[in-house]
Amino acid sequence: MNAPTPMIRLTTQRQIILEELSKVKTHPTASEVYDMVRKRLPRIGLGTVYRNLELMAENGMILKLEVGGTQKRFDATTDAHYHIRCSCCGKVDDIDIPVIESLVGAAAESSSYQILGHHVEFTGMCPECQKKEGVATIH
Amino acid sequence: MNAPTPMIRLTTQRQIILEELSKVKTHPTASEVYDMVRKRLPRIGLGTVYRNLELMAENGMILKLEVGGTQKRFDATTDAHYHIRCSCCGKVDDIDIPVIESLVGAAAESSSYQILGHHVEFTGMCPECQKKEGVATIH
DNA sequence: CCTTATTAAATAATCATTCTCAACGGTGAA
DNA sequence: TTCACCGTTGAGAATGATTATTTAATAAGG
Numbered sequence: 001m002n003a004p005t006p007m008i009r010l011t012t013q014r015q016i017i018l019e020e021l022s023k024v025k026t027h028p029t030a031s032e033v034y035d036m037v038r039k040r041l042p043r044i045g046l047g048t049v050y051r052n053l054e055l056m057a058e059n060g061m062i063l064k065l066e067v068g069g070t071q072k073r074f075d076a077t078t079d080a081h082y083h084i085r086c087s088c089c090g091k092v093d094d095i096d097i098p099v100i101e102s103l104v105g106a107a108a109e110s111s112s113y114q115i116l117g118h119h120v121e122f123t124g125m126c127p128e129c130q131k132k133e134g135v136a137t138i139h
Numbered sequence: 140m141n142a143p144t145p146m147i148r149l150t151t152q153r154q155i156i157l158e159e160l161s162k163v164k165t166h167p168t169a170s171e172v173y174d175m176v177r178k179r180l181p182r183i184g185l186g187t188v189y190r191n192l193e194l195m196a197e198n199g200m201i202l203k204l205e206v207g208g209t210q211k212r213f214d215a216t217t218d219a220h221y222h223i224r225c226s227c228c229g230k231v232d233d234i235d236i237p238v239i240e241s242l243v244g245a246a247a248e249s250s251s252y253q254i255l256g257h258h259v260e261f262t263g264m265c266p267e268c269q270k271k272e273g274v275a276t277i278h
Numbered sequence: 279c280c281t282t283a284t285t286a287a288a289t290a291a292t293c294a295t296t297c298t299c300a301a302c303g304g305t306g307a308a
Numbered sequence: 309t310t311c312a313c314c315g316t317t318g319a320g321a322a323t324g325a326t327t328a329t330t331t332a333a334t335a336a337g338g
Contacts, residue, residue, distance in 0.1 A: 009335085011285070030326080045287045050326065052285095066207025070295085071325065084252050093252070097245045103259065106236045113223050113232070113263035120242065120259050124252035148304095150316070169295080184318040189295065191316095209326085210294065 008059055014052050016040055021062060022076040027083070027092040029071040067092060067121050084122035088129035095122055147198055153191050155179055160201060161215040166222070166231040168210040206231060206260050223261035227268035234261055 008014070020036040021028065028036065034049045053074050057064035063075040067083060069090050082095045100120075108115045125133065147153070159175040160167070167175065173188045192213050196203035202214040206222060208229050221234045239259075247254045264272065 009284075011334095013286075043287075045289090047288080047327080048286055054327095068205025082246075084246065084250060084254070086252065087255060093250070095246050096249045097242075100239075103236075104261070107221075107223065107234050107261050107263075110235045111223060111232070111261075111263070112266050113225065113261070114269055115223070115261055115263040116226060117263075118259060118261045120257060122243070122246045122250075122252070122254055122257045124246075124250070124254040124256075127251050130253055148315075152317075182318075184320090186296080186319080187317060193296095 008055055013037075013041065013044055013048055014056065017049060017052055018056065018061065018076070021074060025094070027065055027073040027075050029073055031071075033074060065092065068123070082120040082122070084124055086126040086129055087123045088125050088133075091126055093126070095120075147194055152176075152180065152183055152187055153195065156188060156191050157195065157200065157215070160213060164233075166204055166212040166214050168212055170210075172213060204231065206258075207262070221259040221261070223263055225265040225268055226262045227264050227272075230265055232265070234259075 010018075017033060017037055020040070021033060024036075026032075030050050030053055031046065033053065034044070034046050037044055037049060053062065053064070056062045057074070060078060063078050065073040065075055065083065067073060067085055069085065073092055077094075080099045082097060082099070083092050084095050085092045103118050104115050107113075107118065156172060156176055159179070160172060163175075165171075169189050169192055170185065172192065173183070173185050176183055176188060192201065192203070195201045196213070199217060202217050204212040204214055204222065206212060206224055208224060212231055216233075219238045221236060221238070222231050223234050224231045242257050243254050246252075246257065
């Protein structure tokens with residue numbers, strides 16, 4: 001009916017991007033992935049990283065997180081889970097609380113949209129920034 | 140302890156930005172607000188709109204929505220509520236389901252972050268885009 | 279091999295946002 | 309009233325993230 005998986009070839013670049021992304025539990029931005037990958041493929045281009053992260057997200061191989069902040073972030077863990085973002089340093093971590101399946105149903109009843117999914121994003125201050133808080137003013 | 144309301148002067152520009160934002164139930168981007176305001180203040184600068192939307196959000200007069208998509212959006216309704224974003228056209232609407240207060244507590248238990256707040260964002264397809272769907276391919 | 283189609287690298291272009299700075303405006307003190 | 313000050317504005321430059329373009333390398337199929 002719809003075409004979910006156009007099926008992409010696993011080139012060296014794509015494989016290494018995927019491997020590096022899978023290594024970390026953080027949720028790196030495209031340029032952080034670029035830095036990681038460049039240690040193994042020094043000649044890779046930033047555009048290639050962007051293009052392939054986008055492609056892999058479309059194919060469901062990875063997750064693209066459209067959370068607050070200025071940059072998009074990527075996650076090799078594709079099963080549904082929630083996130084928290086530090087309002088001080090922008091870091092994103094997983095929150096291990098159960099996904100509330102009933103939310104989608106509730107939303108469907110109160111809206112004329114066709115609901116496709118949902119995401120919960122907490123904001124807070126990470127332990128590192130909490131330490132700094134006492135000393136300096138948070139910008 | 141912390142300084143929540145530095146108290147800002149309500150200049151003509153700020154008042155009109157606030158008025159125009161209050162008129163709509165959509166969640167306009169900065170440049171959409173700029174377009175609205177310019178009909179009444181043709182010489183206002185885009186930078187002024189950005190600067191003041193930011194300022195008013197800091198002062199709790201309006202809400203800055205850091206939802207998915209490429210642009211930030213603003214909302215004159217400051218009480219907590221959830222949103223839905225059309226994955227096709229990017230439009231953002233309110234979702235009228237009760238805010239789940241217990242989420243923050245649950246997150247606090249499973250995380251070492253100091254939780255400050257949370258937001259639920261649904262993704263879906265708005266009625267207008269649903270109509271188009273049958274005909275054209277959604278890009 | 280030879281042809282054709284993908285993909286990559288480099289780089290230019292775009293888009294949203296922030297910054298800089300000179301000019302302006304209102305407020306309070308002299 | 310006049311002056312000096314300080315926050316604010318408007319214009320435009322600068323930045324940062326992302327996307328598009330172009331050309332070259334590479335892989336797949338015959």
